[in-house]
Each structure stands twice: as structure tokens, then as C-alpha cells.
Amino acid sequence: RLHPAIKGVWGAQSSGANIVSVNNKISGKNNAGPTPAFASYRKQQGFNSPIGERPVFAYTTALNHLLRKGSPQRLQVGDSSTVFWAEKRADMETSVVDIFGEPRKDDPDRQTRKVTALFKSIHHGRYVGGDADTRFFILGLAPNAARISVRFWQVTTVGELAGHIVRHFEDIRIVHRGKQPEYLPLFRLLASTAVQGKEKNIPPNLAGDTLRAILEGCSYPRTLLTASVQRCRAEREITYPRAALIKGCLNRATRYSNPDQKEELTVSLDPDNTNPGYRLGRLFAVLEKIQEEANPGINATIRDRYYGSASSTPVAVFPTLIKLSKHHLSKLENRGREVNFERLLGEIIDGIGDFPPHLSLEDQGRFAIGYYHQRQDFFKKREPETAQGENQ
Known part of the structure; x- marks a missing residue:
């Protein structure tokens, strides 16, 4: 009748929230009158979406494990709590978090090493690791009061995901000063579009939509280009992260609207x-x-x-x-x-x-x-x- 609460989704109730739930149950008073909308065919609460007890225990236990504090397979981007796992143990389960997460204070070069290793493992656009064909799962969750909404759900392979990640870093690559990082963390990119560069000012859906575009290899959301350009105008400063985002957005839009057209924005100055x-x-x-x-x-x-x-x-x-x-x-x-x-x-x-x-x-x-x-x-x-x- 009731599914165990899922904890660890940022912004949801601290006591936990549910993916599968119904607003209420039929009271004695309602029992004699018309059936409420949330009790279709007079089925109450979880019986509206009947799931066996074993799979309910399995999915809630697994999600609580993936969302636990300090989980190496959990990534928080904006209001989206995203978890990653494969059908069998694979390095990508934790590598993707190191690649897109903020660099660790005790190991600031960890992200650079991970991205560099990923680039080396790609040959002619194909991931050459032993687990390239392993199925890989990505689930993005967002808070919605006492419930949890599924922001995005993707089933891919390790090799395909690796190719999309490499494509992302190639798209946003742009000339920069020597002391600046070669590979920009996703948080730093998104923060550059927010007022005062603060995480709380990142537009709610922008983070999840951007991460989804990267992982699926599709066009970046237009709102990302709009936010980047607006920040440049408002602060009258074109920073390295903003320039990287604008270049990536424009080149991807060109690629998907006209695949035969050459990408117009280069890494460095193009006099032509x-x-x-x-x-x-x-x-x-x-x-x-x-x-x-x-x-x-x-x-x-x-x-x-x-x-x-x-x-x-x-x-x-x-x-x-x-x-x-x-x-x-x-x-x-x-x-x-x-x-x-x-x-x-x-x-x-x-x-x-x-x-x-x-x-x-x-x-x-x-x-x-x-x-x-x-x-x-x-x-x-x-x-x-x-x-x-x-x-x-």
C-alpha cells in the first residue's frame, strides 16, 4: 500500500519522499459517496499503481544506496540529483561523477586526470575499454514537495556515453590562459550563468537540461545560450566559462540544424x-x-x-x-x-x-x-x- 521513503534527493523532505504515491486514501465519509479522483476504481494509495513487494523493496533500497551521503555514484547539479550505475561493475559508474563534479579539495587534479584518460580511451569516436558494450543507466531526480519527480531517464552503453562526454569537452574547448583549468567542471560552467556566480541563482531547470544534453549528445538548451549572453551583458565581462558555453551552444546548434555545414567557431582567433x-x-x-x-x-x-x-x-x-x-x-x-x-x-x-x-x-x-x-x-x-x- 505504501512504498518506503527515498532519502537523499536534494530539496525533498528530510524524512524522505516517494516516486510512487497517491495523495490520500478513502475515508469512511468518502466511502459512501462518489469515488475521489485519486482513488480510481476505489483503489487506495499504492494500489492505484500496483507493484510487487519484492521489486518495491529492490528499487527503494537501491536508490537509497545510490543517493546516500558520500555516494561516489551520485552527482548534484542544480536541483537535479543524478545517479549512475551499470548492469555490471564498470569504472564509468564513478568516473562520470569525478568528471562533472567539482574538483576535490584534497585532489584538485582528479577531474583533469579522469577526462584525460577518457580522451585517450577514445579512438575514432569509439570507446575502446573492455566494458564499451555494457549497458549504463542514468536517473535524474528532482524534488516536488512530498514526492520526487523523474527529471530524466536514460539507458545507454558505457562506450556511447564516453563518446558523448568527449564530444562535450571538445565542443566547449576554447583558448584560455595557462593557469586556468583545461577541462571546466559542470558546476563552474553553470555558475557562470547565474547572478553573482552563486549556485542558488542557477535557473532550476537549466542544470538538469544541460546535463541531459551532455549525456544524450544532443543540442544544449537554448536557455543556456540566453543565460550566458545575458550574464556577459549584465556584468560586461566575457569569462572563460561563459565563452566556452557560448561556443559550444552555437556550434552544436549549427551541427544539428545543418550537419553538412562546417562549425563556424574555432578554439582560438579566426581571422577568416x-x-x-x-x-x-x-x-x-x-x-x-x-x-x-x-x-x-x-x-x-x-x-x-x-x-x-x-x-x-x-x-x-x-x-x-x-x-x-x-x-x-x-x-x-x-x-x-x-x-x-x-x-x-x-x-x-x-x-x-x-x-x-x-x-x-x-x-x-x-x-x-x-x-x-x-x-x-x-x-x-x-x-x-x-x-x-x-x-x-
Whole structure:
């Protein structure tokens, strides 16, 4: 009649909650009147969904074991408590948690080692481990008052899952500074889309939908792109995690909408990319760099004042910014630097044409990537420049 409570689902009642349950039972008063909606055919509580006592004991015991505190097969992402298991013992049961979870304080390099090992085990898109054909199960649970809702359920194989995980890290790979991690944990990616970077501000369904897209190898949710672009505009900062997410979202959307089309966003700066959004992002980065070099130690740059409008309504601000850049260029003491900046500006603007009055969400994302790529390119060490603007 009643199934044992399942404990360990974040956000659910501490005493436990149920996946299979009915709101109430028929009271003596209701017994004489019409049958309540929750007692179809006058069956009460768990008898509405009849399950044998042995399987009830089995599934509740197994879930409580997988969801226990400190479980190596449990991953908390947003409001989704996700558990993993295979039909027989497999390393992937615990590896997937190490790969997507926050790095351990006592072993911060554990995630990097796991992802690196996974990449090495993939050959031409196929997992070559001995358990590649082993069936693998993924269950995402979310709290719903006294009940537990199934956020997602997936049956796959170890090999297929490994391929999807590798694909995810390849999709979000983007140039970054040397001290930053090569493989970003899922929590850090999602936190970059939240207000103040706090876990509690991650949109409720975003975490579960993103994890599901990764594990199933499908397109990232559009809400992930929206949240990333909005954070860039609100904080006027394109961080490494946000740039990685935007690149992954745009390239996956292109791949699934047109499989024959080449992915347009590369890992690092792509001078041949002619997309107006990407070019405008590069242009904005160059204009900011000129301002910084003309005014060493400046507290606020054009990014702090104009990023939002430049990335959404370019025609409203870029003519003004270009005029301003002429003043900044005249203040540069290094003549070679001035010539190089003018040449770079010319190369970028030649591929733009007229400034568009408005950029779509996708082009705002490309704007962010163009800006990020160009800024990262400025960090590269180069040979000193001569007065003629040529490398010595």
C-alpha cells in the first residue's frame, strides 16, 4: 500500500519522499459517496499503481544506496540529483561523477586526470575499454514537495556515453590562459550563468537540461545560450566559462540544424570568420585595447560603458567609438604600434560593411566570442615592433 521513503534527493523532505504515491486514501465519509479522483476504481494509495513487494523493496533500497551521503555514484547539479550505475561493475559508474563534479579539495587534479584518460580511451569516436558494450543507466531526480519527480531517464552503453562526454569537452574547448583549468567542471560552467556566480541563482531547470544534453549528445538548451549572453551583458565581462558555453551552444546548434555545414567557431582567433557579430566583437576588443594603451592604468574602459549596446545595437555606438579611437591612436608613443592598430582596424572593418542596427541572440553570442578571441590573442607574446610596424 505504501512504498518506503527515498532519502537523499536534494530539496525533498528530510524524512524522505516517494516516486510512487497517491495523495490520500478513502475515508469512511468518502466511502459512501462518489469515488475521489485519486482513488480510481476505489483503489487506495499504492494500489492505484500496483507493484510487487519484492521489486518495491529492490528499487527503494537501491536508490537509497545510490543517493546516500558520500555516494561516489551520485552527482548534484542544480536541483537535479543524478545517479549512475551499470548492469555490471564498470569504472564509468564513478568516473562520470569525478568528471562533472567539482574538483576535490584534497585532489584538485582528479577531474583533469579522469577526462584525460577518457580522451585517450577514445579512438575514432569509439570507446575502446573492455566494458564499451555494457549497458549504463542514468536517473535524474528532482524534488516536488512530498514526492520526487523523474527529471530524466536514460539507458545507454558505457562506450556511447564516453563518446558523448568527449564530444562535450571538445565542443566547449576554447583558448584560455595557462593557469586556468583545461577541462571546466559542470558546476563552474553553470555558475557562470547565474547572478553573482552563486549556485542558488542557477535557473532550476537549466542544470538538469544541460546535463541531459551532455549525456544524450544532443543540442544544449537554448536557455543556456540566453543565460550566458545575458550574464556577459549584465556584468560586461566575457569569462572563460561563459565563452566556452557560448561556443559550444552555437556550434552544436549549427551541427544539428545543418550537419553538412562546417562549425563556424574555432578554439582560438579566426581571422577568416566573416560573420558580422564575430567581426564586431573583434573590433570592439581592438578599440578597447587602443584605449588601454593610450591611457595606462585607466579604471574603466569602453567595455564598462558600451558593451551592452555594442553587442545588441552596433549602429548606435560604433561610429562614435571609431571616432574616439582616432584620438587614442594619436596619443600612442610607439609609432609602430599605431600603424599595426590601424592596419588591424582596417582588416576587420573591411569585412563588416554597414553596421547592423540589431544583432540576434546568436550573433550576440558570436560578438562575445569574437571579443574574447581577440582579447586572448593580445596576450600572446610577440617580438618587439619597429617604428615601421614590422617585427624585428
